[in-house]
Amino acid sequence: MKELKDSELIKSYLHAHQIETIFNEQLIPYLSLYSFSQGESICSQGDHAQYLYVLVKGKVKIYTTSEEGKTLILSFKTPLEVIGDIEYLRKIDIINTVEAVTPVYMIGVHYRYLEKYGKDYSPLLQFLLDIITRKFTIKSQSLSFHLFYPVEVRLASYLLSVSVDESDPLFNKQLSINIKDIANLIGTSYRHLNRVIGKFCAEGLIERRTGCIFVKNREGLSMLAGKNIYE
DSSP: EEEEEHHHHHHHHHHHTTTTGGGTTTTTTGGGGEEEEEEEEEOOSOEEEEEEEEEEEEEEEEEEEOTTTTTTEEEESSSSSSSSHHHHHOOOOOSEEESSSSSSEEEEEEHHHIIIIIIHHHHHHHHHHHHHHHHHHHHHHHHHHHHTTHHHHHHHHHHHHHHHOTTTTTTEEEEEEOOHHHHHHHTTOOOHOOOOOOOHHTSEEEEEETEEEEEEEEHHHHHHSSTTTTO
């Protein structure tokens, strides 16, 4: 993580996402811009929560880990998204792990400044209310439902989500893989996932190389996934 002291860039992101009014004049000086590298953890489940982050550029992966150590992808998010909102309002530790899938930029503010300058500011509170209710609506409709999709759809959606669209200059078809991690994340067995990967290779959708998967047919994966269930 790098902190960028660039007030003009912060203003440009606020303007681009039409959220200039959610932070009052007292809070603005305490906003910082943070950059995260691809694969870098933004926050980890169970850690002490300190910052409210607003995702303004890039894509993040959100997943949860059970007490037995099993992980499951909840979603992939692009702007505009907020991290640390529920934790701030409920005064709890980080609920889920958030990791950068691409290089990410976030506007962040420490909770102590939110408490001092923002807890009674209605535009900010309304913004957080809108974000949180949307999160709970999506989660209640999709979390268990995603597990009803066949592994083929889950894997195709996962591969689409962790690769960047070809229109993006950061597009990378080659993905480093850990089969056990992917199996955990999409909620299937190692053996079954291997079978599906073999099927995808035979169909020309992907190519498996040592330690990585090469996406050969993104359009074919999109057709198989239909509507990406993780986004």
